[in-house]
Amino acid sequence: MEEKDKDKGMFKAYQFAQEMIRDRLRDVDENAAKELDAARENEVIVARGSYDYIERVFSQMDMPHKVVDPMAFDAFGPSAEQIVFLNCPGAVSEDGVRNLVRFVEQGGFLFTTDWALKHVIEVGFPGTLRYNGKPTADEVVRVEIDAGEDPFLKSLISEKDDPLWWIEGSSYPIEILDENRVDVLVRSKEVREKYGESPVFTSFDYGKGKVYHMISHFYLQRTETRTLRQTQSSASYMEEKLCMNEERRMKYDGMGLRETSLGEVESAYSSSALMNMVMYEKASSLNQTIDDEL
Numbered sequence: 001m002e003e004k005d006k007d008k009g010m011f012k013a014y015q016f017a018q019e020m021i022r023d024r025l026r027d028v029d030e031n032a033a034k035e036l037d038a039a040r041e042n043e044v045i046v047a048r049g050s051y052d053y054i055e056r057v058f059s060q061m062d063m064p065h066k067v068v069d070p071m072a073f074d075a076f077g078p079s080a081e082q083i084v085f086l087n088c089p090g091a092v093s094e095d096g097v098r099n100l101v102r103f104v105e106q107g108g109f110l111f112t113t114d115w116a117l118k119h120v121i122e123v124g125f126p127g128t129l130r131y132n133g134k135p136t137a138d139e140v141v142r143v144e145i146d147a148g149e150d151p152f153l154k155s156l157i158s159e160k161d162d163p164l165w166w167i168e169g170s171s172y173p174i175e176i177l178d179e180n181r182v183d184v185l186v187r188s189k190e191v192r193e194k195y196g197e198s199p200v201f202t203s204f205d206y207g208k209g210k211v212y213h214m215i216s217h218f219y220l221q222r223t224e225t226r227t228l229r230q231t232q233s234s235a236s237y238m239e240e241k242l243c244m245n246e247e248r249r250m251k252y253d254g255m256g257l258r259e260t261s262l263g264e265v266e267s268a269y270s271s272s273a274l275m276n277m278v279m280y281e282k283a284s285s286l287n288q289t290i291d292d293e294l
Contacts, residue, residue: 010222013260013268014060016234016252020241020269021156021276027243028155036276039283040064045078049087051168052113052217057275073099080107080209083282088217090116097124105207109282112213117172121213128182128204129213131172134195136216138169140224141190143200145270152280153185156273160240162230163270164223164263165200171216173197181205185274191215201274210285212278223267230263237262241269 025033044065046055058065070086073096078084084100086092090112092100101124104110112120117131143165147153165188173195176182186201201214225231235257238244 009260009264010219010268011056011060012256013234013264014057014272015255016238016257016260016265017268017272018061018276019252019255020238020265021272023242023248024156029151032152032155032280035283036280039279042279042282042286043079043082044085044279045082046085047073047087047090047092049113050089050091051115052087053219054085054087054111054113056219057272061272061275063279070096073097077103078108079103081286083109083111083278085218086110086112086116086120088114088116090114090119092116092120094123100124101206104209104211107208107285109209109278109285110211111218111278112211113218114168114171114214114216117174117213121211125204125206125211127177128206128211129202130175130177132175132195132197134173134197136167136169136171136173136191136195138167140164140166140222141188142226143186143188143270145186145274146184148185150277152277153273156276157270158241161266161270162227163267164226164230165216165267165271166222167191167216174199174202174213174215176202178204186214210281218271218275223263225261225263230261230266232262233258234260234262234265237265237269 040063046065046067047070048067055067070092074093077099097120100110121129143163145157147157175197176199182202182204184199184202187198188200192198203210203212
């Protein structure tokens with residue numbers, strides 16, 4: 001399969017993934033589904049990158065967002081009610097980093113990928129994470145998502161899920177500097193065995209806000225088929241995750257269900273679940289702030 005065809009498959013997979021997440025929440029937690037819908041009202045800012053394209057995922061999610069140049073942070077700091085997604089490489093100036101740190105201190109959420117580890121995290125949030133100096137090869141790895149006691153993630157991710165995520169060449173493995181402060185939501189034994197560190201998706205509180213960082217890129221442009229299960233159709237995965245009925249089957253068929261594999265949709269679903277978790281946590285923090293002020 002040509003790369004452009006793989007990319008097209010993943011692009012379509014993200015459409016299915018977001019719709020599946022909405023349906024899954026409607027099945028298991030109607031209140032969470034409503035809160036997630038409300039979270040779409042939060043203003044999302046995406047800083048352009050050269051290698052990652054988070055804005056494409058938001059477009060597939062039909063999520064309102066504003067795309068800006070990373071140099072825009074030189075002159076202003078986003079408001080604490082917003083979420084900033086910073087695409088790799090995270091080419092932000094020193095002034096921009098200072099403004100982003102202030103933004104998080106005041107309650108903002110910051111999400112960064114790959115090379116932003118050196119350009120933003122190490123500079124603005126020292127003592128939390130750092131690049132371990134061992135760049136990766138271009139490959140697809142198995143990841144393990146730890147939902148822990150998080151009710152939102154637990155409602156979306158199950159023990160049956162076996163996602164494969166794309167790690168682009170020259171990605172930066174994440175070394176945890178403060179294990180008491182940093183949470184690891186996604187790990188990979190394969191990344192640890194090859195590059196010395198297992199974290200794939202991390203988070204930590206900072207001031208009144210929160211920082212999320214992941215290795216490689218959020219927009220997974222390809223995956224692989226390693227197991228017999230992953231060769232099945234994406235319809236099989238939907239039967240696994242959702243309470244399917246004729247109406248839903250017709251809906252997904254109309255979206256082009258046969259154009260994607262189970263492996264593609266599973267990978268997109270797992271990464272989209274984490275994106276939705278960020279949105280949900282931000283909405284919850286804003287609601288808590290309002291309650292505290294009453």
